[in-house]
Amino acid sequence: MALLLIFLLNPTVILAAESTNQSESERQALLSFKQGIANDPLGVLLSWGNDSLYCSWRGVTCGKTLPPHVISLELNYLQLDGVLPSSLANLTSITRLDLGHNSFQGVIPDELGTLPKLRNLMLANNLLFGVIPHSLATSSSLTVLNLSSNSLSGSIPYFHNTAALQILSLAENNLSGSIPPSLGNVSSITELYLHANILHGSIPETLSRIWNLSVLNLGYNDLFGYVPDKLYNISSLRNLDLGQNSLIGQIPPDIGNSLPILIALIMSGNKIKGSIPASLANASKLQVIDLSSNSLEGPVPPLGFLSKLYILSLGKNHIDVEASAFLTSLANCSRLQILDMAGTYLKGSLPRSFGNLRNLQILSMENNWLTGEIPSTIENLSQLSLLGLDNNKLSRNIPASLGQCKQLVMLNLSANSFYGPIPSQLSNTTSLSLGLDLSHNNLTGPIPPQIGALISLIHLDISFNNFSGEALASLGRCVSLQYLNTKRNMLNGSTSQSFSDLKSIILIDLSQNNFHGPIPVFLVEFVQLILLDLSNNHFEGEIPTGGIFENTTAVILYGNIDLCANANANFASEFAICLTISAGGTKKDYERLLLIVIPLITVTLFSFLCFVVTRSKKTAPTTPCYKDTLKKVSYGDILKATNWLSPVNKISSSCTGSVYIGRFEFDTDLVAIKVFHLDEHGSLNSFLMECEVLRNTRHRNLMKAVTLCSTVDLENNEFKAIVFDLMANGSLDMWVHPKIHQNCPKRGLSLGQRIRIAVDVASALDYMHNQLIPPLIHCDLKPANVLLDYDMTARVGDFGSAKFLSSNLCSPKGFVDLGLGGTIGYIALEYGMGYKISTQCDVYSFGVLLLEMLTGMRPTDAMFTDGMSLQKLVSSAYPNGLCEVLDPYMSQEEDHKSAKQTLQSFLLPLVEVALLCSMDLPQNRPGMRDVSTKIFGISEAFLESG
Known part of the structure; x- marks a missing residue:
């Protein structure tokens, strides 16, 4: 009893015991982190063992005071794949946590925001999803919070009590909603990165309260309205990027004086009007000026005093520029690397002095009024990699001196x-x-x-x-x-x-x-x-x-x-x-010949008359699907581009429309032109729906329109068409079923290609379901509606049957009533039985599409009768007999991988995802966010195994 009393009354013993407990807690937190790592291809965590002092483990740094505690965990750029455990919150002394540029998945634990000493949290360039924990927005210790380049969604949380925060980067995610005005109360911020999200609304005027702001990047969002005038008065700004939004107004004439240390000014891709301020010449530190794709007018002020300028992009504006004087004025800009003056009414001849821009790498002057010749001094531009002078009025010989531009x-x-x-x-x-x-x-x-x-x-x-x-x-x-x-x-x-x-x-x-x-x-x-x-x-x-x-x-x-x-x-x-x-x-033979030749002569005459006739008739109202800046095409343009809608040019046809391959006069790129059969029931609605979808979506795996045509034909009938970039590798259906398409293409898709296509389609559906407001449902997903670009990138198209789940049309559960559409075999069972549609209908179609890609069998093949289906066939063979139902024409460019490894690591997980997606009951199917994450993980594992 006496010894026990001595132990209890001795503070040294008590502190030692607490220290031991704390050390064990930190050890267990790190081991829990290791346990959550699913893949460590570089063997980074091999040194993390139970029998060693954790302060010696790779990436772990402990403090110098005794007893030692973890103050830093740095494991960036190490290809780690796993999840972040909440037990990391037991590292109560940690000040720096850097796990950036890996493949961590799942959500960010809310407990990380409770770490009392954490100053730097860097999780950029991972695969994290879910919302930003509210605790991170109320941390009083954080100075750097970098969550960029993930798949985070939801709105930006309400930041308060964050007086230490200096750098906030939430860029390149899927964040939606508006920029919270409360950010303006975090006066300690010096760098704010919110670009490449889906943020909308106006720029809060409260941001102008951040007087120490050095970097403000809001580019590539859906922001609109005026830029607050007070934002241009933050004299500490070095980098201002508001590009690729829908902002309006004018650039203040004194911007060069109010932002004296500005290094980069990027406002491209907006609706800015007015003139280019002459005061920009006073911002002597400017290195980047990008005001392209706006509605700027007037002359270009002298910018030759900006000796540090290396990017000058003024293309696609209405400015009036005399080429010789303008290029001569840039003589002092010896560091200039990129000069973009495309589509700016640039006129006159190119001066010999433009050969003084010896560091120029990209020169874009297409679509202007340049005359004369290309001066031989172009040979001085030895660093030039891209030269665009097309669509001008240049003449004489192409100079031999171009041969000296060897880059x-x-x-x-x-x-x-x-x-x-x-x-x-x-x-x-x-x-x-x-x-x-x-x-x-x-x-x-x-x-x-x-x-x-x-x-x-x-x-x-x-x-x-x-x-x-x-x-x-x-x-x-x-x-x-x-x-x-x-x-x-x-x-x-x-x-x-x-x-x-x-x-x-x-x-x-x-x-x-x-x-x-x-x-x-x-x-x-x-x-x-x-x-x-x-x-x-x-x-x-x-x-x-x-x-x-x-x-x-x-x-x-x-x-x-x-x-x-x-x-x-x-x-x-x-x-x-x-x-x-x-x-x-015989006479009969001549008659048959005339039936072919006469129509050809007739349409040739029509091509000459098209422009006159179409202009003399009333024009149908154009559906406001796109901005006025898109290329305008007439009915006559489409006739000429498609050889007068020749059957030879027809790629495909359905009840609502036909798709033609074509090329417009003076264009070099082929296009696909979808002409709608307006005499068929539902075709007009299909056109309007495609316009609505194309107007409201922006994703690399969705088809994007070049322009549209809404007018009347030669007989005064309504005519509507949408022009797309031509997908060089056709449809996925052609590749999965080459025999049905006359064995074109002859080679099959490799497993790697099928995985990449699955990733692309899943990413598109995840965007449609989870990143659009309101969500978008395709309603007719199938291989024929998945197109493949020249590099086999998949793009989902044909949105004629699509539906937005608009809040004013939805039931409390988020469903909307629709008539039966889609394609038999790909339609979810509940949809076919008359139930309300949901995003789960697309999930079902994706599951069927994935099974079709892996087996080479259509869900409508004749073998699927008497209750048998593609899903049931694959399910009965899963997992041991799976090889018997897989596509025998799946080319194996991955011969270095063993068949067993391929089956276990990639094919079984893919089939499992496909079967889950195509479950009969919608509540048993996963959401597309989880599906996309899972397939992306399979893709990453496949790439790493090579």
Whole structure:
């Protein structure tokens, strides 16, 4: 008893016991953190063992006072994958927690905000989701809070009692709602990053109370209204980025005086009017000025005194600039690297002095009124990587001195009045890879053989010139070509065998030349090719069979009268008539020929009259789907772009509309034009819904419109069409079921490609369901409505059946009544039975789509009868017999992985997700946020395993 009393009354013993308990608590907190790590590919935590002092563990720093306590945990850029345990809150002495640039998932524990000494919390560049814990917004110790580049959602919490906070970064998340005015009360903030979210509303005037603010970045949101005048009076601002919003008003004329230490001013992509303030020249520290894509007017003030300027972007405004004086005035801006003056009414000639901008890397002056020649001093721009002078009035020869710009990756001189030959010195710019566009000029002579040295070139367009001689022998050495257009020249010769090396090519247009000889059989092997136009030449002999020639909509051969189609049934009917006539046919044969030729002549005449006729008729009101700045196209433009809605150009068709491949005059890029069948029931509503969706969405995995056309046709009938970028690799349906699409493409999707497509589609649905207000439901998700870009990026399209869950239409549970739509096999069971629709209907469709991708079987295949379904088939084979139902044509580019590893690590988890998504009862299905996170994790694991 006496010893016990001594122990209890001895404070040293008591403190030692408390210290031991605290140390054990910290050890257990770190071990709990380790236990939450699902993947540690670099072996970072191997030193974290039970039998060692945790102060020696990698990333752990302890204080110097005794007993030691954890004061810092730094494990950034280490590819860690796991969740954050709430037990980290037991590290009560920690001041710095940096887990940035990893793959941590799940939510941020609310307990982190209770750490009494935590000053720096950095969780940027992870996969965290959920809302920002309220406790972090009330922490009195935090000085740095960096949660950027995650998938956090909800609104920005109410920040108060945070007198120490200096840096707040919530950028690149999915935060919605408005910017809380309470942020203006946190006067200690010096850097505020809220860019790349979905924030809306106006900029709170209270932000101007943060007098020590150095960086304010609100770009890439949906902010609107005026910029508060007082914001321009924060003299401490060094970086002001309000770009890519919908802000209005004018830039204050004295901004250069009120913000004297400003380094970067970015206000691009807004609706700012007025003039460019001359006072900007007084802000001598300016390095970046980006005012592009606004409605600015008037002259450009002299900015040549800004000797530190390295980015100047004023493109797409209404400013009036004389090129010679303007470029000469920039002589002192020797550090200038990017100069963007595209679409600014820039006029006059280019001065020789513009060769003094020796550090220039990007020069964009397209869509202006430049005249004269390109001065030879351009050879001084040795760092130039991108030069855009297209759509001007430049003339004379292309200077040979361009060959000295040996860093060029893209050169666009199209739509000018250049004449003479292509200088052979251009071959010196072997760095040219993205594109060489010389189309729509008056260039002559042969194609110099030296062009073949551009072996990295992807895009080559020399169409609409007067070139002559043979071309394909030298061009065949450009083995990286994906796009080749020589249309409307005087080129001749045959397609030489060296041309067979262009295995990556996607589009070939050799039309309206003098090529002759047989169509080369090796074109059958070009599995990437989606369009081949050999029309109006002198090709002869039989048309090859197989490959792209199995798809008559992808091959254009008219105007080659010596071709015969006996070997190819797809082309036989058209060509047999022509062959019969040439051999002396009957009267009936002539009549059949006239049925083909007369309509062609008629539509040619119509093309000449289209513009006059459509302007003379009343115009249907245009649906306000897009800003007025979008490219305007008429009915006549669409007729010409699609060869007068030729069946040859038709890609696909449904009851509500047909999709055509086309190209507008003076444009180089192909487009997909969806023309709506307005005589069909529901087609007009489909058009209006697609417009509404396209107007309100912005995501890399959703189709984006180029423009639309809402007018009347030649018979005064209402006409509506939407123009999209052409998806070079077609639909997912083509790749999953190549036999149904004439074995085009011939190769199957690899597992890696299927996983990436699943990630893209899941990300799009997560955005639609969880990041839009109100949520958007697709209602018709299927492989045919998933399009694949040139790099196999998936984009969800066709929103004609989509619905917004508008709050004023919804029941208390968030559902809305709809008529039955969608496609049989992909429709959720409850939807098909007349129940109200919810986001879970899309989850069901996604599950079916994922099963279809993995098995190669449609949910409507004939084998699925008598109660059997795709889901039941896969479920019965899961997990042990799964290999028996997987797509046998799934190409294995991942041969280095064992089949067992592939099955266990990737295929089983994917199938499990698909089966969960396609459960019969909606309450048993996960939400798309969880689905997207899960599939992203599978994708990351797949990449790391390689």
